[in-house]
Amino acid sequence: MTTGTETDVFEEHRPVLLGVAYRMLGRVADAEDVVQEAWLRWSSADRSEVREPRAYLVRVTTRLAIDRLRQVKARGETYTGPWLPEPYVTDFGDTVPDTAERAVLADSVSLAVLVVLESLSPLERAVFVLREAFGYPYGEIAVMLDRGESAVRQLAGRARKHVDERRPRYEVDPAQRRDLTERFLAAAAEGDLEGLMSLLAPDVRLVGDSGGKAKAPLRVLETADHVGRFIVGAASKGVDELSWRFLEINGGIAVLALSGGKPDSVFQLDVVDGRVQAVYIMRNPDKLRSLAAH
DSSP states (O other), X not given: OOOHHHHHHHHHHHHHHHHHHHHHHSOHHHHHHHHHHHHHHHHHSOGGGOSOHHHHHHHHHHHHHHHHHHHHHHHTOOOSSOXXXXXXXXXXXXXXXXXXXXXXXXXXTSHHHHHHHTTSOHHHHHHHIIIIITOOOHHHHHHHHTOOHHHHHHHHHHHHHHHHHHOOXXXXXXXXXXXXXXXXXXXXXXXXXXXXXXXXXXXXXXXXXXXXXXXXXXXXXXXXXXXXXXXXXXXXXXXXXXXXXEXXXXXXXXXXXXXXXXXEEEEEEEEETTEEEEEEEEOOHHHHGGGTTO
């Protein structure tokens, strides 16, 4: 039987635990399952021996996420078309008042970074998330993972090198991103190909994630011409009872499109030098369920 205090302690740390689990797994439902399992471990633990609840809970959550990630990799599941992480609403609000810390957290949960993290081993990913996103010292990470500190440093070095080599360099000016997103929407809705093309970088990429369960490109589209024509063509077909709203998804402004009040798709832009460098479109209905309440 748990007490109110024990529940309060867990709830105080739930956002951090969910943040760790999501960065490890890239899937909201799986992250929530891991956090629920962490709660079960916490509620049945001998808490008289727990000196630092946050460290204990992060350790339990990280190990559970590693196990879940290993299971996913062992199944060797195939995915139809390009893969993107499940959209994750990241309204940090007053929980992260420091601007620099907010920027680090936003970058570590960005779509581009999470796609790169998929190629890391579960241990490398855990070390990267704990070190780069949450700033844990190597010694604490070693205890959490039951590894030597030198081994953890090696894992961190490999993971950071891998991510740095593959991570696209995008700007994170929220005002500019919002402005470009609004202009992008307007040009697409009006069928203004020339106006849309003026917003796109020459080597822009469009990544559409449908999982084969909705209409979206089954390969990555490249160049402004291909991306612009696809966007205008898709917009011309329309969506029944279309409405949309802005949300902060994965650390950046995004648009949630609804059909008859139900999530139809999410799209987000990455920006470099005032031009759209990447367009992400998520239409897999399984990945949009968590957005129904938003």
